[in-house]
Amino acid sequence: MKKRLGKVMAFVAVSIMIMSVTGGCEAAKEDSTGDGDVMQMTNVSYDPTRELYANYNEVFKDHWKEKTGQTVEITQSHGGSSKQALEVANGLEADVVTFALEGDIDVVADAGLIEPGFTSEFEHASSPYTSTIVFLVRKDNPKDIKDWDDLTKDGIGVITPSPKTSGGARWNYLAAWYYFEKQGMSEEEIIENITKLYKNVLVLDSGARGSTTTFTENGQGDVLIAWENEAFLSMKENPGEYEIVVPSVSILCQPTVAVVDEIVDERGTRELATEYLSYLYSDEAQRVEAENYYRPSDTDIIEEYAYDTSDNVITEVPEDGKWIITNIEMTDIEHFGGWPAAIDKHFNDGALFDQIYEN
Amino acid sequence: MRVRKNDGPVKWVLITISALFLFVMLILPLIYVIVTSFKDGVQYFVNAITDEYAKKALILTVWVTAITVICNTVFGIFAAWCLTRYSFKGKKRISALIDLPVTVSPIIVGLIYVLTYGRQSAVYPILKNLDIKIIFAVPGIVLATVFVTLPFVAREIIPVLNAKGTEEEEAAALMGASGFRIFKDITFPHIKWSLLYGIVLCAARAMGEFGAVSVISGHLRGKTNTLPLYIELLYQGYDFTGAFAVSSVLVIMAVCILILRSIFEKNLIKNKD
Numbered sequence: 001m002k003k004r005l006g007k008v009m010a011f012v013a014v015s016i017m018i019m020s021v022t023g024g025c026e027a028a029k030e031d032s033t034g035d036g037d038v039m040q041m042t043n044v045s046y047d048p049t050r051e052l053y054a055n056y057n058e059v060f061k062d063h064w065k066e067k068t069g070q071t072v073e074i075t076q077s078h079g080g081s082s083k084q085a086l087e088v089a090n091g092l093e094a095d096v097v098t099f100a101l102e103g104d105i106d107v108v109a110d111a112g113l114i115e116p117g118f119t120s121e122f123e124h125a126s127s128p129y130t131s132t133i134v135f136l137v138r139k140d141n142p143k144d145i146k147d148w149d150d151l152t153k154d155g156i157g158v159i160t161p162s163p164k165t166s167g168g169a170r171w172n173y174l175a176a177w178y179y180f181e182k183q184g185m186s187e188e189e190i191i192e193n194i195t196k197l198y199k200n201v202l203v204l205d206s207g208a209r210g211s212t213t214t215f216t217e218n219g220q221g222d223v224l225i226a227w228e229n230e231a232f233l234s235m236k237e238n239p240g241e242y243e244i245v246v247p248s249v250s251i252l253c254q255p256t257v258a259v260v261d262e263i264v265d266e267r268g269t270r271e272l273a274t275e276y277l278s279y280l281y282s283d284e285a286q287r288v289e290a291e292n293y294y295r296p297s298d299t300d301i302i303e304e305y306a307y308d309t310s311d312n313v314i315t316e317v318p319e320d321g322k323w324i325i326t327n328i329e330m331t332d333i334e335h336f337g338g339w340p341a342a343i344d345k346h347f348n349d350g351a352l353f354d355q356i357y358e359n
Numbered sequence: 360m361r362v363r364k365n366d367g368p369v370k371w372v373l374i375t376i377s378a379l380f381l382f383v384m385l386i387l388p389l390i391y392v393i394v395t396s397f398k399d400g401v402q403y404f405v406n407a408i409t410d411e412y413a414k415k416a417l418i419l420t421v422w423v424t425a426i427t428v429i430c431n432t433v434f435g436i437f438a439a440w441c442l443t444r445y446s447f448k449g450k451k452r453i454s455a456l457i458d459l460p461v462t463v464s465p466i467i468v469g470l471i472y473v474l475t476y477g478r479q480s481a482v483y484p485i486l487k488n489l490d491i492k493i494i495f496a497v498p499g500i501v502l503a504t505v506f507v508t509l510p511f512v513a514r515e516i517i518p519v520l521n522a523k524g525t526e527e528e529e530a531a532a533l534m535g536a537s538g539f540r541i542f543k544d545i546t547f548p549h550i551k552w553s554l555l556y557g558i559v560l561c562a563a564r565a566m567g568e569f570g571a572v573s574v575i576s577g578h579l580r581g582k583t584n585t586l587p588l589y590i591e592l593l594y595q596g597y598d599f600t601g602a603f604a605v606s607s608v609l610v611i612m613a614v615c616i617l618i619l620r621s622i623f624e625k626n627l628i629k630n631k632d
Binding site for chain 1: 477579581
């Protein structure tokens with residue numbers, strides 16, 4: 001009995017060792033890039049783009065195969081945009097980064113991995129697709145929410161994440177600001193209205209996905225201020241429970257993409273990585289983006305997916321896939337003097353948002 | 360032992376409370392996991408667990424667990440031997456330090472490695488020159504897992520070695536047996552069941568490790584996503600059924616480990632008698 005046990009253990013130990021050695025070799029093989037005709041690349045992205053890049057990668061693989069005859073394997077990584085940016089800065093080897101905000105790419109650039117001027121490397125300030133901020137309300141819109149000023153009324157429960165921690169929430173805040181500005185209000189009046197709006201906020205989550213869950217799963221509030229693509233995803237997941245209301249004005253959110261210079265030079269994947277990002281602007285890719293509820297940058301493609309009523313309410317996800325409400329006026333971050341200036345004025349410690357929230 | 364008649368109600372109240380507690384804390388959630396994973400039908404369950412990325416995550420988890428167990432078994436035996444058979448200065452401190460990994464929060468473990476081996480550390484250029492990747496790669500995951508499961512094997516063997524004393528080994532040494540021979544013929548037979556028990560605990564913990572691995576993995580799909588990380592990914596992607604299906608695979612693995620554990624435990628007790 002004793003001897004048998006010893007033999008069994010020896011056998012297990014030896015087989016595990018053999019397994020680890022072969023496994024290690026395999027892992028090492030997989031790690032090398034440009035192995036034969038298989039190219040490897042890594043795309044580090046943010047949370048809501050999983051479905052988008054799962055689809056786009058298939059399209060791009062075919063395109064690259066056709067163009068060069070090589071097979072590409074693309075590895076995806078998703079997580080909170082700022083967290084992902086930090087990981088790349090700390091050594092997560094990404095050939096391309098596709099983040100929610102230009103500011104998150106700045107983090108990688110500041111670490112010396114990306115050369116300055118990345119926003120002019122691709123068209124439309126390196127934003128191949130955009131999104132905007134809309135309202136998600138409960139079915140039949142019981143509180144009759146149409147536009148930003150409705151959010152300041154008494155008895156409306158608003159759900160939005162905190163602009164201190166969430167990129168999406170900063171867009172929400174700036175979109176609201178722009179609406180009141182458009183009404184011809186002075187800065188004092190704008191601040192007064194935004195204060196009213198944030199007084200109506202029931203739960204101030206730390207991230208966009210958290211807010212969506214608060215609104216949908218936990219049933220809190222009357223209106224969720226959300227990314228357009230997140231709002232459509234919620235409608236698709238829970239058919240017949242929500243409606244999307246597109247306000248009269250909103251903000252053009254520009255997720256930014258960039259090639260990570262240091263990594264592609266090291267791995268010899270610059271050509272592949274550059275093509276990966278520039279093909280995001282092709283008609284084929286732009287349609288993939290539209291099908292995943294991102295607004296394409298090509299105006300002709302937007303036309304193809306344009307919602308065909310003048311109404312600003314979407315009660316169910318259009319079956320023909322035409323969802324883009326074009327009847328909306330959008331400002332962009334340039335209106336606020338770019339991200340550094342906007343952050344300085346509104347979101348830093350002790351800046352406007354802190355004052356508003358304290359009241 | 361006879362049970363006194365008047366402690367009847369106390370006994371039943373205690374049993375009810377523990378049973379209720381177990382039910383609410385453990386059984387109900389487990390049932391929920393299994394039921395939810397079959398909510399969209401058996402086919403969906405099969406698809407979810409045979410998905411290419413799910414398989415890769417499973418294989419990676421098995422590898423990491425295997426390597427971790429080997430490292431910690433070797434380390435555990437050495438450390439236990441050293442702490443029970445030699446006396447030296449600072450022995451008490453080392454003995455206490457061995458427990459550090461289970462008392463420190465796993466996220467700190469992850470961050471420590473990111474800071475030590477990450478791009479901004481001083482070691483990074485050297486590693487880069489040697490073409491060694493640690494963090495955001497498999498070695499980092501192994502490192503973090505080894506760290507958090509470090510004490511399990513040693514902690515199981517140390518009490519047995521202490522209880523056993525050194526007489527037999529000393530006698531064998533006097534008779535001229537080599538160190539290895541002493542270990543093989545005298546020490547090992549005593550510790551083998553507690554060693555196996557420690558290995559099982561170590562494997563169970565290594566399989567499920569989330570915190571430290573999450574910080575250090577980089578979440579590269581199909582490359583550095585272990586099963587627990589993959590489950591989180593599915594869950595956040597609104598694929599609740601898929602997440603629960605893969606969770607139940609992990610639960611089944613844990614149950615297997617549990618069965619092994621009780622077998623070893625039985626033998627451990629038998630051996631002590």
